């Protein structure tokens with residue numbers, strides 16, 4: 001199998017990705033995606049042409065590969081099917097993180113406040129001095145500030161509490177990297193809460209890899225990525241994109257709006273998987289970021305059929321027409337949740353240079369419900 005994202009002579013784990021498409025659209029030889037080295041990949045395409053499906057194919061392959069741990073951020077509740085038939089894939093129905101995983105500097109921004117604003121400054125200080133939301137509230141209550149400032153800060157913290165996403169015993173990098181794959185179902189979370197979660201998860205995985213090379217290298221898979229690149233999660237995602245490959249953190253971001261991504265998301269991706277795309281601004285954003293070896297206009301190379309994609313492989317500086325394979329696990333939102341222990345809290349959530357490579361260490365099977 002020819003594997004995209006690495007030289008022909010390289011070996012190691014790979015995702016079974018699909019088949020080459022001949023110019024007439026017919027299928028050819030099998031094609032894979034490299035998992036041996038960290039990558040930054042971007043999956044784009046208009047709604048309904050296969051982005052989430054493609055993300056699922058990558059997650060399936062990565063879940064089975066030794067030495068990597070895919071972590072899927074699932075904003076629409078579409079990926080629970082990955083756990084079907086696999087005891088080692090964990091679906092977290094109500095993901096939480098410790099408040100300390102969000103840097104203190106991020107707390108004002110979480111509520112669109114400036115750190116120099118009196119309320120923003122108080123939140124920053126409370127986050128810096130304490131470790132939990134309860135402690136932050138107590139800090140605010142004890143602060144020598146005007147009543148109105150304390151009240152506003154308290155309201156913001158109570159709102160954050162109502163999201164149900166902060167828990168001192170929440171997910172950390174060690175837990176996330178202990179399963180062969182983890183799906184974080186964010187479909188019950190407000191956008192801001194999901195963004196806070198993604199910031200904490202991305203930063204936690206990056207820091208864990210910088211501190212010490214984990215047994216499994218994380219692959220963070222992000223659906224509806226434009227939502228997360230526009231807000232509190234953006235700094236951590238940009239760090240992963242620009243500096244993640246050296247410590248071993250991979251990012252696969254899927255979006256129907258590549259034009260809404262920061263330019264770094266396009267320029268730092270070494271694999272671009274482009275499904276059908278018709279909006280002028282999105283095609284132009286991609287075209288502006290595509291390399292010179294992509295001869296001809298990108299618009300002319302974009303496929304029209306569901307599941308077909310043009311893959312721009314910056315590692316080998318080559319461009320390929322590919323038909324992404326069918327999923328082996330169910331794709332869609334109607335699958336059972338595994339994390340029964342957290343079903344109640346889920347219901348309560350209000351709506352609103354040198355890169356490390358994977359090693360052949362084998363994949364341990366962890367409990368489905370562990371956190």
Ligand SMILES: Nc1ncnc2c1ncn2[C@@H]1O[C@H](COP(=O)(O)OP(=O)(O)OP(=O)(O)O)[C@@H](O)[C@H]1O
Nearest residue numbers: 046047048049050051052053306307324325326331
């Ligand atoms: N490679 C493929 N092989 C078979 N079926 C596919 C393939 N890609 C997509 N499909 C099917 O096409 C439909 C739309 O795919 P998908 O949900 O991935 O689209 P999408 O681009 O992510 O859309 P949305 O943005 O609405 O989530 C699904 O029913 C999916 O199973």
